[in-house]
Amino acid sequence: MNDKITILRGQNITKKYKSNGRKVQALGGLDFSLQQGEILGIVGESGSGKSTLLKMICGMEKPDEGQLFHENEEYTGAHIGKTGGFLQMVFQDAYGSFDPRMTMKQSLLEIQHVTMDEILDIIKKVGLEPELLERKPRQLSGGQCQRMSIARALLSHVDILLCDEITSALDVTTQAQVVKLLLELRREEGLSLVFVSHDLALVSQLCDRVMVLKDGVCVEAGDTKTVITQPKNAYTKLLLENVITVSA
Amino acid sequence: MKTKRSLKRKLILSAVLAGILILIAIFSEVLAPNDPYQTNAAMIRKAPSAMYWFGTDNLGRCVFSRVLYGAKTTIFATFLLVAISFVIGTLIGMLCGYYGGIVDEALMRLADLTLAFPQMVVAIAVAGMLGGGLVGAMIALGITMWTTFARLARSHTRTVKQEPYITAAKLSGKSGCYIILRHILPNILEPVLISALTQIGTTMIGISGLSFLGLGVVAPQAEWGSMISEARAYIQIAPWAVLFPAGATIVTIIVFNYLGDALVEYRNHP
Numbered sequence: 001m002n003d004k005i006t007i008l009r010g011q012n013i014t015k016k017y018k019s020n021g022r023k024v025q026a027l028g029g030l031d032f033s034l035q036q037g038e039i040l041g042i043v044g045e046s047g048s049g050k051s052t053l054l055k056m057i058c059g060m061e062k063p064d065e066g067q068l069f070h071e072n073e074e075y076t077g078a079h080i081g082k083t084g085g086f087l088q089m090v091f092q093d094a095y096g097s098f099d100p101r102m103t104m105k106q107s108l109l110e111i112q113h114v115t116m117d118e119i120l121d122i123i124k125k126v127g128l129e130p131e132l133l134e135r136k137p138r139q140l141s142g143g144q145c146q147r148m149s150i151a152r153a154l155l156s157h158v159d160i161l162l163c164d165e166i167t168s169a170l171d172v173t174t175q176a177q178v179v180k181l182l183l184e185l186r187r188e189e190g191l192s193l194v195f196v197s198h199d200l201a202l203v204s205q206l207c208d209r210v211m212v213l214k215d216g217v218c219v220e221a222g223d224t225k226t227v228i229t230q231p232k233n234a235y236t237k238l239l240l241e242n243v244i245t246v247s248a
Numbered sequence: 249m250k251t252k253r254s255l256k257r258k259l260i261l262s263a264v265l266a267g268i269l270i271l272i273a274i275f276s277e278v279l280a281p282n283d284p285y286q287t288n289a290a291m292i293r294k295a296p297s298a299m300y301w302f303g304t305d306n307l308g309r310c311v312f313s314r315v316l317y318g319a320k321t322t323i324f325a326t327f328l329l330v331a332i333s334f335v336i337g338t339l340i341g342m343l344c345g346y347y348g349g350i351v352d353e354a355l356m357r358l359a360d361l362t363l364a365f366p367q368m369v370v371a372i373a374v375a376g377m378l379g380g381g382l383v384g385a386m387i388a389l390g391i392t393m394w395t396t397f398a399r400l401a402r403s404h405t406r407t408v409k410q411e412p413y414i415t416a417a418k419l420s421g422k423s424g425c426y427i428i429l430r431h432i433l434p435n436i437l438e439p440v441l442i443s444a445l446t447q448i449g450t451t452m453i454g455i456s457g458l459s460f461l462g463l464g465v466v467a468p469q470a471e472w473g474s475m476i477s478e479a480r481a482y483i484q485i486a487p488w489a490v491l492f493p494a495g496a497t498i499v500t501i502i503v504f505n506y507l508g509d510a511l512v513e514y515r516n517h518p
Contacts (some may be wrong), residue, residue, distance in 0.1 A: 019414065031309060058414060058415075058419065060418075078419040080415070080419060081418055081419070081421045081422070082425075083419070084418070084420055084421050085421070086418035087419075088419055089415065089416070091412040091415070091416070092412075093412055096411055096412045096413060097412040097413050097415075097416050098413050098416075099413045099417075099431050099434075099435070100435070101434050101435065107413075110417065110420055110422065110430075111420050112420065112421055152416065156419075
């Protein structure tokens, strides 16, 4: 029996956008759940609804239908400022996630009730030097900036991290370092992660469970190992074949 | 293609020229050799001389001193009008761009409506209703001027709003006002400020134009537009009374337009 707490849950999440006068479905009745300390991978091609789902989860946008729950408390349509109390987001564009005119220290000090001691602790935890706090985003490397972004998320003392293609702009070595850091943080802080990526190979290394999205619908979900080794859906098989072809 | 260095030189030169004009305006009372309001029946319409460098007008007043005093009126009225329009327009533009919705729609349609008429036509009508005077002229021009800044600020705000650091600030629980003032304003300020600089020349023409038509500064206050208007009646016998204030207007507009262009070129240079 699974005794882990379901920390985040979505039921029948539906979202449609207007495009050229007609409605296009971005998400079609999606169900998902995230257990405490779990890493849930969400994969799919561009336009499959991955980023839209993250926008719904963090409150940037409101779903047309469906409900979202944090620890069984519904928060559908809650303001993004409220969701920030239990989840934070790490963005694909690490540089763009910091105000270009502010130093890292200024950006991190913006978080409510945060002290300089806390910042220095977290900076150490994510493997960065305190001197980097005096720099502006463009004065850091991509990997350093992404670690700063993770540090900012951790400073909010949240339970959930939403990671939106966070390694796609990094080189392979830095990708591996960031993945290692996320695994350490999960182990040490008990964080739960929603890890959005189009990189199935990366998802297979990092995630406990995976959801495969196509045209806003979940076509396959389950334990990562099972989905990767014994895919049932043709679309998942196609994604895997592409990974194998590229690897070969 | 111009190099960054040559553009920097152009920028410095134009800034120095603009600085000189501003200093002249500030110290006009010290620099003026005569009282610009002192009439002298014995010196009516005298040609430029060692005593009256720019000659005298129809009332025997020193044109050079009046041009210097006029610089203060014209330049500072222009700066004040541009500054007020800049603040109001930028604030409205940021609020519209950030919050969107019905207030955005209403204000932007109002801006469209205002821009549907030529600025000077609206200004003449409004200044006419307000009954003239420098404040009236400034209000008349300001009614249309804020829209330029509002539209520009709105457009830049909508772009900056999409940046992940704004989402991060929202997730950190920051209020809309905080995000607008701390994150959006500093990141859109540069292009809107440059636009404000390029508006100085146009605004100066507007203020002088309204004064020329008798809808701006009223006699006997020294202002370039009203000086030209007063002196045009006797332009054939005392052309200096028109040429010097007109020259001062042209030079000042050229300098500030040059400064605006230099800033735009310097900023846009790769």
